[in-house]
Amino acid sequence: MHSDTASARIPAATSHGAPTWDPQQYLRHAGHRTRPFLDLLHRIPDLPARPARIADLGCGPGNVTALLAERWPEARITGFDLSPEMLRRADDEYAGRTPGGGSLDFRHADLAHWLPEDPYDLIVSNAALQWVPSHPGSFPAWIHGLRPGGTFAFQVPGNHTAPSHALLARLCDTPRWHDRLAGHGARYVHLLEPAEYLARLTGLGCAVDTWETTYHQMLTGPDPVLDWVKGTALRPVLTALGNDRPAVDAFLAEYRELLREAYPPGPRGTVFPFRRIFAVARKEA
Template sequence: MTQPTWDPAQYLRHAGHRARPYADLLARIPDPGRGRPRIADLGCGPGNVTVLLADRWPTARITGYDNSPEMLDKAHVEHEGPTPGGGRLDFAHADLRSWTPGEPYDLIVSNATLQWVPGHADRFGDWVDALEPGGSLAFQIPDNIDAPLHALMRELAAGPRWHTRLADVVRRTDSVHAPGVYLDRLTRLGCTADVWQTTYHHVLTGVDPVLDWVKGTGLRPVLTALADDPEARDAFLTEYRDLLRTAYPSAPYGTVLPFRRLFAVAVRGE
């Protein structure tokens, strides 16, 4: 799959909807029990939700990790530095396919990122090993690869017009595991694990809002692959837009985007 180029401004166009699952995840994480917890946020993006960690744990030393220079630039400028509660927020580059903690953490958390990391469940062992006793590994990932916005993208990319350029670009259907897989993996690592799913029904407004939403996330590999051919990019977007209009019809109050997400909170044994 193409390593996507990220656009922080596009991603943040739906920041409120995207932040809600992160807030819901944080509400289920137990307090680390230390005065100044050490926290890693994996796949921090532009840092707009990483700051929620400082709201929950004001004295924490927090590092947000990401592999997108564009996202990290925005995070450095807008969010890095001391936090009001006496903690500290920093950002650093990391590739989660190989990132191994260099120090103990009280919390390792990830929001809507692991679906982009092939073999991410195989990384859990290193991450759990780095947790302090009673520390948590917690994550939230989109669990809707079978939803129309992804299925239609895959079908279009595999069609006769696009398959030579895009068939291997879009996210695969096995990029997220079933909830039971995560429960089993985390429990076998000596954790007490809580795994659940939630379907949000986002009411989006504006012109072609579902297309606008997916431009900030799932469509990034396609946009990256076609970046050097604006005519082809616009043609793909037009075809995809028309399919989305049928799959997600508008109503007088907006367009409803059902979006299922998977959550996990794993607490390491004392």
């Protein structure tokens, strides 16, 4: 599937302060990264309209957006993302008509300011809202943008206190790196707990299901936890260091040693616990 026109909507650069993304690095652990979305997808109820209108907020390289088309093959699905790199990958791989008669397209959007332009049956987000500190404040507008009986569903990481992230934040604040990287390793502290998301969404008149799961992932290869975070949490740091290769190498060397101590390898790989927070909110019909 491909759209010849969608690439014209993809800008050449991200907005100021946004990390530069590497779709290939992100997809190196696609199996582990996709599993929480599959668990979320399983809990989403039937949608009110057919064909459904679906928005995927923070679609990334489009691989999970395509899974929405498998569940709702007649749906009109739009993936929104801030990253030109991710949007180009999604457009190249997935944009166009779907075998079930629906469509997939991808558009540039900053989720901090995104508003539904027409009624949706489903607004879904997979591991993206952690990058949007203001996201709970958008819930009223997003719920308002659903059809009666529509659903807002998302999952976000809940592991900002895990060693992988705590060590990153601590290293960014050391004297050697503070001037260039202070704050770049601590971006998830605004995330809410499941009970807080439950209270916010029930307060908007929705029937809500929230839960959390910790996946104990077995990662393989040399320095697998470092390889994992290179696709996500490290992106702001790598973007800030830019083309300063000696600084990138020095920072990664320090961080690698900290991760090796925190996540020692076993005979079959390295266990990497990863907590996720889920919410499915259905608007009153």
